[in-house]
Amino acid sequence: MATASASNWLHVDIGDESPQVLSTLSSCLTLSDVQCDGYVRLLAVDISLEEDDEISAKLKVFRGLKLKQEQSLPGIPTAIESLYVDESEPKTPVIAVAIAESVLFYRHFKPYFKFTIPALDAEELELELWRKLPVMKPETHQELLQLLKDVDHAKLSRKTQRLLQLPEQERASFISTHKDSPVGRIGNIVAMCCLRRVSSNVNPPSHLVLAVDTGRVFVLEPQGFNLIYQAKTCSYEAAVPSLISVHGTYETDFCIVIGTRNGGVYLLRKSSSEGQEIIKLSTPLTGLILLPVDQTIVITSMEPRYLCYSKRGKLLYQVQLDAAPVCILPLTLTHLGITLVAVAMQGGRVSFFLQRHVVDEFMMSQTVAAMLYGRMGMEDHVLTLITQTGEINFKILRRVTHFEPDNKVLALTSKGSTKSHPIVDSSILDKSKKSSIFVEQAAREKHQAKSSYGSFQVELWRLRHTAARATLDAINSSESTISGDLTHAPVKLSAEVCGSGPAFRLYLTVQNLSTFKMASNLVVLLHADRRHYTIQQSVARLPSVLPGIPLRVDFEVVAVLDAVDKLPPASLTPDNSQIRVMLLKTGQTKPLIAAVVAMPQSEAAF
Amino acid sequence: MGMLHNLSDLIKVKRDKMTILVLGLNNSGKSTIINHFKKSNEQSAIMVPTVGFLIEQFYTMGVSIKAIDMSGATRYRNLWEHQFKNCQGIIYVIDSSDRMRFVVVKDELDLVLQHPDLCNRIVPILFYGNKSDLDDSLSNVKIAAALGLENIKEKPWHICSSNAVSGEGLDEGVQWLVQQIRFAIMSNRKGGKLKSSQKNKY
Numbered sequence: 098m099a100t101a102s103a104s105n106w107l108h109v110d111i112g113d114e115s116p117q118v119l120s121t122l123s124s125c126l127t128l129s130d131v132q133c134d135g136y137v138r139l140l141a142v143d144i145s146l147e148e149d150d151e152i153s154a155k156l157k158v159f160r161g162l163k164l165k166q167e168q169s170l171p172g173i174p175t176a177i178e179s180l181y182v183d184e185s186e187p188k189t190p191v192i193a194v195a196i197a198e199s200v201l202f203y204r205h206f207k208p209y210f211k212f213t214i215p216a217l218d219a220e221e222l223e224l225e226l227w228r229k230l231p232v233m234k235p236e237t238h239q240e241l242l243q244l245l246k247d248v249d250h251a252k253l254s255r256k257t258q259r260l261l262q263l264p265e266q267e268r269a270s271f272i273s274t275h276k277d278s279p280v281g282r283i284g285n286i287v288a289m290c291c292l293r294r295v296s297s298n299v300n301p302p303s304h305l306v307l308a309v310d311t312g313r314v315f316v317l318e319p320q321g322f323n324l325i326y327q328a329k330t331c332s333y334e335a336a337v338p339s340l341i342s343v344h345g346t347y348e349t350d351f352c353i354v355i356g357t358r359n360g361g362v363y364l365l366r367k368s369s370s371e372g373q374e375i376i377k378l379s380t381p382l383t384g385l386i387l388l389p390v391d392q393t394i395v396i397t398s399m400e401p402r403y404l405c406y407s408k409r410g411k412l413l414y415q416v417q418l419d420a421a422p423v424c425i426l427p428l429t430l431t432h433l434g435i436t437l438v439a440v441a442m443q444g445g446r447v448s449f450f451l452q453r454h455v456v457d458e459f460m461m462s463q464t465v466a467a468m469l470y471g472r473m474g475m476e477d478h479v480l481t482l483i484t485q486t487g488e489i490n491f492k493i494l495r496r497v498t499h500f501e502p503d504n505k506v507l508a509l510t511s512k513g514s515t516k517s518h519p520i521v522d523s524s525i526l527d528k529s530k531k532s533s534i535f536v537e538q539a540a541r542e543k544h545q546a547k548s549s550y551g552s553f554q555v556e557l558w559r560l561r562h563t564a565a566r567a568t569l570d571a572i573n574s575s576e577s578t579i580s581g582d583l584t585h586a587p588v589k590l591s592a593e594v595c596g597s598g599p600a601f602r603l604y605l606t607v608q609n610l611s612t613f614k615m616a617s618n619l620v621v622l623l624h625a626d627r628r629h630y631t632i633q634q635s636v637a638r639l640p641s642v643l644p645g646i647p648l649r650v651d652f653e654v655v656a657v658l659d660a661v662d663k664l665p666p667a668s669l670t671p672d673n674s675q676i677r678v679m680l681l682k683t684g685q686t687k688p689l690i691a692a693v694v695a696m697p698q699s700e701a702a703f
Numbered sequence: 704m705g706m707l708h709n710l711s712d713l714i715k716v717k718r719d720k721m722t723i724l725v726l727g728l729n730n731s732g733k734s735t736i737i738n739h740f741k742k743s744n745e746q747s748a749i750m751v752p753t754v755g756f757l758i759e760q761f762y763t764m765g766v767s768i769k770a771i772d773m774s775g776a777t778r779y780r781n782l783w784e785h786q787f788k789n790c791q792g793i794i795y796v797i798d799s800s801d802r803m804r805f806v807v808v809k810d811e812l813d814l815v816l817q818h819p820d821l822c823n824r825i826v827p828i829l830f831y832g833n834k835s836d837l838d839d840s841l842s843n844v845k846i847a848a849a850l851g852l853e854n855i856k857e858k859p860w861h862i863c864s865s866n867a868v869s870g871e872g873l874d875e876g877v878q879w880l881v882q883q884i885r886f887a888i889m890s891n892r893k894g895g896k897l898k899s900s901q902k903n904k905y
Contacts, residue, residue: 107806110849161803163839432778474803475730477777493807496780497814 105457105498106480109162109491117164118487119143119157123424124288126469126481129179129190131158131206137472138165139481140192142174156194158206161474162491166206172196176289180303182319188300191319195286200305202319212322214309216281219254224280226257231276235269254282284309288341292316296346304347308338308355314365314372316347328370330355330363336372342387342394352408354394356385362394364408375410384425390436395450397422397440403450414453420444426468430478435500439480441465447482454502461490572679572691579610580680580689586614588642590680590690598699599656605678607639608647617641618684623652624677629669630696631655632676656699665699674698719766721884724786726815727796728808729775732833735867736796737761737770740877755779756786763874764881770794780811787820791884792827794876797846799832799864800839805849812850816858825890827883828860829876835864836871859883 125142132138139159146152154173158166178193192203202210226241233241242261250258256275263271288308293301304325305317316326325347330336336357345351345367353365355372360381363372376396384397393413394406401418420442428437428449437457438450443464449457463484473479478494542549580588587610595602603623609616619639623632633653642648654676658665674697680690725733734753738746740761753774760769771786773779793815797808816822832846843862847853852860861879865872 107810109803109806161801161839475728475798475801476804476807479803491803493804495810496777 105495105500106459106492107495109493111162111489117159117489119483119489120146120487121467121483123426123467123469124176125174126467126483127177127179127192128469128471128473129192131179131190131192133187133189136160136474139469139473140177140179141483142170142177142194143167144173156192156203168203168206170194170196171201175286178289178291178305180291180305180319181300183302190300193289193305193319195289195307197285198283198309200286200289200307200317210322212317214284214286214307214315215324216279216283217311217313219280219282220248220252222248223253223257227276227280230272238268238272239265252282254280256280282311284311284313286310287338290341290343292343292351293346295348306341306343306353308341310337312336312338314338314341314353314355326367328353328365328372330357330365330372331361331374332371336361336363340382340385342385344387344389344392352387354385354387356382356396360398362396362406362410375408376406378404383422384440386425386427386438388427388436388438389429395425395427395438397425401442403438403440405453416450416453416455418442418448420446423464423466424468426470428470428480430494430500433498433500437500439468439470441468441482445484449500451500451502456500456502459492463488571687572677575688575691576693577690578692585682585689586611586616586642586644588616588619588680588689590678590692592678592692592694594654594694594696598697599658601654601656601696601699603652603654603676603694605650605652606647607642607650607680609642609644611644613644615641615643618682619689620681620683621650622679622681622688623654624679625654625675626673628666629657629674630676631657654696656696658699671695671698719885720769721766721792721881722769722771722790723792723794723880724783724790725770725772725794725796726783726811727775727794727831727833728798728801728804728811729777731775731796731798731801732831732867733775733794733796734772736794736831736833736865736873737772739867739870739873740768740770752776753779756782764878766881768877768881783815784818784820787815787818790826791887792829792880794829794831794880796831796833797850798834799841799846800834800837802839802841805846809850816855822857825887826858827880827887828855828858829880830860830862831867831873831876832862832864833867836866836869840864859886 119141121141121143125144127140128137129140130137131140141157141159142154143157144154152173154170156168156170156177157164174194174196176195179190180193181188182191189204191209194201194203199211199213201208202212222244226244229241230238245253245257245261256278257280260268260271286307287310290306291303292306293303295301305319307315307317309315312330314328314330315324318325330338338355339358340356342354343351350367352367355363355365357363358381360378361374362376362385364375365372378396378398380399382396382398386395388395392408394408396404396406398404399421401421403416403418403422405413405415407413418440423441423443426439428439430437435451439447440450441447441464445461445464447459447461447465448455461482461484463486465482466485467483469481471479473481476493480492480494482490482492484490578590589608589610591606593604595604605621607619619642621637621639623635625632637650637652639648639650656665674695676694676696678692678694679688681688725737727733729752735750737759738750740763741759753772755774757772758769759772760767762768771790773783773786795812798804830846830852832841832843834840843864847862852862861876863872863876865876867873
């Protein structure tokens with residue numbers, strides 16, 4: 098595997114140049130031909146989180162390995178995208194930067210437009226409160242604010258949230274300064290990605306898909322800055338999106354897959370305005386991709402697992418990972434006709450999956466925090482990896498590559514997985530399709546649970562009763578000492594009991610009455626009440642019984658005596674002190690002979 | 704003097720023809736270099752990315768050179784190896800300002816050198832560290848170190864920095880290459896003679 102990785106990726110040696118340090122996320126990296134000169138540059142947001150100075154973010158442009166430009170941003174962005182707005186030549190990319198509730202657009206690296214998502218209507222109670230607050234005396238404010246106790250904190254506007262945090266003496270001045278500003282709840286953009294308008298040649302004009310933490314999803318058209326599509330992640334409020342992935346084109350059809358913070362995955366289609374829950378995982382998601390090739394959804398979770406679902410939520414396969422996955426990236430290799438999924442894991446391992454198989458992997462010195470793949474500079478297949486400490490690494494895909502699951506490794510992993518991870522091989526149970534009968538039955542059971550349980554119990558007892566009766570009939574019908582079945586050799590069974598108790602010896606004599614037939618495959622079965630007699634060996638397989646020669650077998654039967662007074666239990670009466678002896682022929686349900694041996698009264702043991 | 708030199712050259716090797724393969728990644732300046740050697744009335748003003756390959760003829764240093772200008776685009780690089788058999792020299796053009804792709808340059812060079820059609824032949828290789836006028840461009844020494852050229856033992860090689868737009872440094876390189884090809888031809892002839900004489904012995 099190590100040799101394979103060495104041959105598939107070329108590591109770009111940064112050399113003696115001072116290493117650039119970048120702290121960023123995968124969503125804050127993009128590739129763009131910002132200067133329109135055909136040389137694709139790397140754009141990255143460097144978020145400085147150092148404690149002594151204020152948190153700030155800078156948009157940096159790298160030409161090849163060198164930092165060429167940087168620009169301060171007015172906030173911490175959640176995502177950046179490079180997109181083309183129209184078809185006009187020369188095609189100029191626009192950089193969209195999502196910061197809090199707005200998207201900033203940069204053209205030629207100059208600020209160009211700011212779009213803010215619409216606010217949601219505030220709660221009636223809150224509006225009422227803000228009408229009252231400026232006119233009421235400051236002493237009554239506390240009481241008024243108490244009214245908001247029942248409202249979910251997340252559903253309040255930012256203004257009110259801030260007010261609630263303030264100490265009482267500062268509230269009056271805050272209210273007087275903010276009394277006229279609108280009361281409205283604005284969400285933060287948590288994820289953003291591009292959606293092509295039509296499928297056409299390279300660099301088609303695109304729209305922006307914005308996911309907001311209020312659970313809403315917008316499609317923004319970046320020419321007139323209109324929202325042309327609005328939807329909710331799901332019918333209830335609690336779903337806060339964290340990851341999105343889009344496939345399709347806006348004009349024809351598209352679908353948006355949304356991963357939420359609590360492990361749910363929702364699917365939005367062009368035709369619907371409300372998401373449909375397809376999967377609910379118990380562990381948080383770290384990555385989500387809607388693969389363009391086979392329309393499957395690939396997820397990495399904290400379990401740590403790599404899972405693949407169909408759009409209907411059917412689990413197609415899952416792979417147990419060795420370490421927690423940090424980020425995930427699709428690599429579409431058009432020249433090979435395959436799409437790989439790169440998974441960067443804690444510890445620095447980066448694995449490449451082709452469907453469920455790991456086809457390549459390499460180790461980085463540190464955990465990779467962000468990845469980006471695409472055309473950079475003059476090279477088509479550049480993988481940019483940024484480690485958690487901010488080191489930038491570039492890997493270039495070799496022209497001569499092979500991404501095939503190694504058979505030897507494959508066999509090994511599958512072998513190993515059965516031992517260590519039974520989950521990997523646990524195939525998905527083949528559940529029957531939901532037919533109309535099944536659905537009807539399920540509905541009926543839901544409605545009339547009590548009566549259906551009752552009727553089930555009745556039927557169960559009836560079945561048991563029938564079975565017991567059939568058994569008794571079978572035993573009683575053959576109750577004799579000579580077998581009556583004409584197809585086999587007639588067999589005679591006789592018994593005698595020796596001993597005075599509590600240990601007895603039961604001698605059975607089996608005699609073949611036929612003159613020429615052999616009685617073979619015979620089994621003797623003893624049956625007694627467990628409370629009265631203990632039989633060490635209750636079954637004996639008999640050798641073939643030849644005509645005329647009797648076969649004698651013996652069994653040890655011990656009568657059960659009370660440990661204290663050394664007397665047989667009270668339930669033992671002369672009527673039921675019996676042992677049932679059955680002579681069976683293998684492969685036949687009905688016994689040949691069923692006889693009852695009356696046992697003598699047992700002596701007390703000393 | 705130059706005339707005399709040319710004349711003597713002409714006398715030495717009558718109507719010498721050489722086939723040279725021009726390799727290098729896309730956008731490194733292969734076509735521009737060849738364009739420079741062409742007669743001024745045949746030169747084209749606008750360079751477009753080569754598709755597949757082009758065969759150009761030009762006359763320099765008293766030799767007529769057939770240059771096979773290969774495309775450097777990733778999807779055409781597999782065509783390079785088909786020309787290895789019938790070439791006498793290789794020009795390998797490197798964009799000295801594109802540091803990021805040095806690793807690709809090295810990888811492709813290693814593939815060329817390891818190819819069975821070339822590895823047992825003495826084929827002189829000329830490296831052009833092109834685009835030397837750019838700010839980011841690296842010196843010859845650094846390029847040679849980055850590509851590990853010192854490991855090429857069995858083939859004569861030479862590196863010179865060039866600027867294909869102005870023509871700086873191009874002539875020096877071709878001069879070296881022509882000389883090397885001549886040496887190679889001469890040693891081959893000698894070797895051939897030696898071989899034939901040995902054959903006669905046995």
